[in-house]
Amino acid sequence: MKHPSSDRQKKQKQTLKRILRYIRPYSGLVILSLLLSILTVGLTLYVPILTGRGVDQIVGEGNVNFDGLLAVIASIVVSVLITSLAQWIMNHINNQITYRIVRDLRVQAFEHLQDLPLSYVDRHPSGDLISRIVTDIDQFSDGLLLGFTQLFTGVATILGTILFMLAINPWITLIVVLLSPLSFVVANFIAKKSFSMFKKQSETRGELTGFTNEMLGGIKVVQAFNYQQDADRRFDEINDRLSEYSLKATFFSSITNPATRFMYSAIYAGVAISGGLLAIAGSITVGQLSSFLSYTNQYTKPFNDITSVLTEFQNSLASAARVFELLDEPSAPAEPKDAVVLEHPRGEICLSHVDFSYAPDVTLIKDLNLSVAPGQRIAIVGPTGCGKTTLINLLMRFYDVQKGSIQVDGCDIRGITRRSLRISYGMVLQETWLKAASIRDNIAYGRPDASEEEIIAAAKKAHAHSFIQRMPEGYDTVIAEGGGNLSQGQKQLLCIARIMLCLPPMLILDEATSSIDTRTEIRIQRAFETLMEGRTSFIVAHRLSTIQNADRILVMNQGQIVEQGTHEELLAKKGFYFHLYNSQFAAEE
Helix, strand or coil: CCCHHHHHHHHHHHHHHHHHHHHHHHHHHHHHHHHHHHHHHHHHHHHHHHHHHHHHHEEECCEECHHHHHHHHHHHHHHHHHHHHHHHHHHHHHHHHHHHHHHHHHHHHHHHHHHCCHHHHHHCCHHHHHHHHHHHHHHHHHHHHHHHHHHHHHHHHHHHHHHHHHHHCHHHHHHHHHHCHHHHHHHHHHHHHHHHHHHHHHHHHHHHHHHHHHHHHCHHHHHHCCCHHHHHHHHHHHHHHHHHHHHHHHHHHHCHHHHHHHHHHHHHHHHHHHHHHHHHHCCCCHHHHHHHHHHHHHHHHHHHHHHHHHHHHHHHHHHHHHHHHHHHCCCCCCCCCCCECCCCCCCCEEEEEEEECCECCECCEEEEEEEECCCCEEEEECCCCCCHHHHHHHHCCCCCCCEEEEEECCEEHHHECHHHHHCCEEEECCCCCCCCCEHHHHHCCCCCCCCHHHHHHHHHHCCCHHHHHCCCCHHHCECCHHHCCCCHHHHHHHHHHHHHHHCCCEEEEECCCCCCCHHHHHHHHHHHHHHHCCCEEEEECCCHHHHHCCCEEEEEECCEEEEEECHHHHHHHCCHHHHHHHHHCHHHC
8 A cells, every 4th residue: 555645656657757858948048047046156255255254354453454354345246246136147048948838838738728628527526626827826926936046046055165164173063064954854754744734735626716706707696695694604714615625734834944943043053162162272273254145045045045945845735736637637638649620610510329317327318319301490499417418529529429420511520620620510509608708709709800890790690780779889888707797588699690690501599589578589590591502501409490490300218319390290190299388388278
């Protein structure tokens, strides 16, 4: 049985290796930053030598070598100026490296999200996915920036001070070097504890983002059902867990500095006592002792910085691991190299022995067979959960069939490019989606190159032109996120206008007029009648008018087509459709 800590360490190493792969394209900048770091540290460590020499120029009262002292001061000023300039350039380069890496990672994560199968997106809260791409990458950025700005300089400072101290006195240097490993033992213990807490903190933060996003998206429903108190309790529960993990992570990370600082104070005291004794014995000068104490202070400071970086880096690794988990999710199956581009489809569709289920142990569609001739109008009816929306998902290839095949014009859709298949369908769903952009951009979403005249003509066909003209800036009016400044009916009219502009060869309408008033719906139905002429159309039907005008009605139940025919033929059978019609549609007459 594997120990959890060994798995954690293995995962950390894998994450670190992947981070290094992202750094590799910027290796030139990293080397330049490293050289500037060495220059900065070298000059910084040279200043105590100069200070010691300055002290030695002051022999006693009335016995000061002013010429020598002024020369030392001039050297110190030049060293400090060069150090400041080199440090500024180094920090600028480190920022460049960090934010370019973060940009690359965020772009890759977002692009990969577009390629993930719809099943993955359906299984994961949108808030958690947003948290991985935004918050977790920001956390990773903070740790990476600290690593570049402090880790290089810290390591170079430690090595440099040891060399300078050895040049002054090897025996005192030995005391410093022997006591240093104790601080690493303390830091390593704390790092292991803090990593697990930071990982739980990142996961809970994603959960909180997901819940908040969910509640904001349905705030009207929350208030309508007086769910505010329950929502508050759920939010408090997640928030309390986040606070607990955050406090524990902060506690473990915060004890790093005091613990290591205690060790460094002990080192400083040991150097001061031993150095003082050697100075009294005449083995070193007072100026050399002054330089040595300065070096000891500079030697211990990077350990504080490095332990702080390591603590922050634990948080960074935990956040990066969550992003890499997203990137490791397999993309939708790749298209075959010889995939066909569907051009000018006639709209002949054939489903042969199709099996599909969202969960392995729950069968939804089994042995579904269907042949649709070009230009036919197919209405799909059936009780809730019978598989109507699933059939649409399969036709659009949002999901792939598990058995059997779906063919368009005699070609299996798995051998057709997704892009050409999907642009061949025009889809209007009950759930509308509009992006935060102008009304013009939303109508032209499927055809960005459409002219102004074409956009207006499409809006007129969808009976949206009149309400658009009443908007503050007409077609230039910017829609809020999700269309929050429009009514549900107006949003649906814009979605219909979007289809009217594209004029695709095949149509899928799922309750396309559910939120529109009866008078406007009659006009839209007339527009749809014109649009559907000569086009293969699938209509998820909930209203009588749609059913009666269909060339064929598919009656679905438990994932199977139990009956099919025209309205009159199915009523004459007095079967499943007859009872469904009497219970659901007859009242409309």
